[in-house]
Amino acid sequence: MSQTAMSETYDFLFKFLVIGNAGTGKSCLLHQFIEKKFKDDSNHTIGVEFGSKIINVGGKYVKLQIWDTAGQERFRSVTRSYYRGAAGALLVYDITSRETYNALTNWLTDARMLASQSIVIILCGNKKDLDTDREVTFLEASRFAQENELMFLETSALTGENVEEAFVQCARKILNKIESGELDPERMGSGIQYGDAALRQLRSPRRTQAPSAQECGC
Ligand code: GDP
Numbered sequence: 001m002s003q004t005a006m007s008e009t010y011d012f013l014f015k016f017l018v019i020g021n022a023g024t025g026k027s028c029l030l031h032q033f034i035e036k037k038f039k040d041d042s043n044h045t046i047g048v049e050f051g052s053k054i055i056n057v058g059g060k061y062v063k064l065q066i067w068d069t070a071g072q073e074r075f076r077s078v079t080r081s082y083y084r085g086a087a088g089a090l091l092v093y094d095i096t097s098r099e100t101y102n103a104l105t106n107w108l109t110d111a112r113m114l115a116s117q118s119i120v121i122i123l124c125g126n127k128k129d130l131d132t133d134r135e136v137t138f139l140e141a142s143r144f145a146q147e148n149e150l151m152f153l154e155t156s157a158l159t160g161e162n163v164e165e166a167f168v169q170c171a172r173k174i175l176n177k178i179e180s181g182e183l184d185p186e187r188m189g190s191g192i193q194y195g196d197a198a199l200r201q202l203r204s205p206r207r208t209q210a211p212s213a214q215e216c217g218c
């Protein structure tokens with residue numbers, strides 16, 4: 001198989017969003033995840049709006065298609081179309097800014113209203129490397145996460161700590177929900193698509209037999 005064909009073989013494609021106040025490090029998190037390096041301010045104007053990467057989650061290849069707000073949040077004008085049909089989201093605040101933490105409730109309300117009902121959200125307390133300037137404790141944020149049924153990690157787009165983990169944990173939870181039947185990839189607006197690899201599996205002889213009672217779901 002050619003390199004390109006291999007790199008485009010995946011089981012699922014998930015649409016992901018990165019949301020949270022301006023300045024919390026969303027673009028840097030996306031850049032660190034895709035490029036594995038810190039985006040310094042010199043390339044600020046390049047404003048990545050979109051990135052994609054295939055990750056391996058427990059043996060399944062998942063292509064993440066990730067949308068960045070591209071500065072819309074500065075004007076409090078993140079559009080409905082940005083949210084539409086997202087399977088997962090990183091909700092980001094800055095651990096050195098209580099203001100960005102206080103804004104989380106508004107972001108959550110929007111995400112749950114405007115994205116897919118079953119969107120899986122991971123809360124990211126970014127700039128973990130700036131511990132001496134911390135305004136929000138780990139404990140406080142983890143309680144908020146628990147109360148709002150969010151996963152939670154503190155991250156650093158600067159050092160790369162927990163950046164890959166945030167995306168992977170969110171993708172793993174979505175996969176688990178697909179496997180348990182809680183999420184149906186075929187439902188409109190689920191933010192999930194089958195990739196070539198999964199389609200091949202579905203069409204393989206093993207799967208053409210009558211579905212078992214468990215699979216049938218009727
Ligand atoms: P956005 O507006 O949420 O997209 O935030 P940016 O990604 O543009 O980052 C805002 C500022 O925070 C920039 O000056 C970044 O260099 C800085 N920044 C982002 N992530 C981190 C981090 O993890 N640690 C530190 N120390 N600075 C960060």
Ligand code: MG
Binds near residue numbers: 027028068069070071
């Ligand atoms: Mg940005």
